[in-house]
Amino acid sequence: MSKVAVVTGAARGIGLATAKQFLAKGWSVALIDWDQAELDLACGDLGAEAQGFHCDVSDEVQVQAMIAAVLARFGRLDALVNNAGVAEFGPIEDCDFAAWKRVMAANLDGPFLCTQAAVPALKKHGGAVLNIASISGLRASTLRVAYGTSKAAVIQLTKQQAAELGEYGIRANCVCPGPVRTKLAMAVHSPEIIAAYHDAIPLNRYGSEDEIANLITFLCSEEASYITGQVVAADGGFESTGVGLPALRE
Secondary structure, three states, X not given: OOOEEEEEOOOOXXXXXXXXXXXXXXXXXXXXXXXXXXXXXXXXXXXXXXXXXXXXXXXXXXXXXXXXXXXXXXXXXXXXXXXXXXOOOOOHHHOOHHHHHHHHHHHHHHHXXXXXXXHHHHHOOOOEEEEEOOHHHOOOOOOOHHHHHHHHHHHHHHHHHHHHHHHHOOEEEEEEEOOEOOHHHHHHOOHHHHHHHHHHOOOOOOEOHHHHHHHHHHHOOHHHOOOOOOEEXXXXXXXXXXXXXXXXXX
């Protein structure tokens, strides 16, 4: 029986790239998303070892039902990739409590709820939890009070999971992407912001979805069997260079 991965936020971007890489490595994959239309489109040509499941990861009842449905379909669970999230950017004084709660629900409640629901199945085979945070969780930046705080909390959640679940053979690690050339990023980043990022990143470019997926699938694999509790920035060296990007403040 092939190994099974659950990937949340899998209808597009890093999540979809990760699902495709798992499939290429011989895994079966449950793709989770709250956008049913995009999920159906993404799953259309992935083959029999992939199936989409509609779920709002911030809803405990939906999450429990989703994990049960995945187990009914595939029979086991070996890796959970908590990728689903939202980004709402703006000045700190403009972040009202409703916006704060929306970001925390998706970015922090989601990984917590999905992991809690998946742990009993992961215990059976000693699986892996992989949380997606952000470079914004490692250092402060402008316009990201809710987003950055939620991602910093995901980093701490990962360490708690690693410390407490290790005795069951469950590993927990966290990937912190820097700027990634997704369709969304390219739609909202102005030419000035893109140029500023290129100047600030030692590798002088954005990362790709596949480059982030490479790290995710590695950390979920047997090749990473002694790696847990780690926070890895996949950011072209951006985190090493300090804070600054005046273009983001304009």
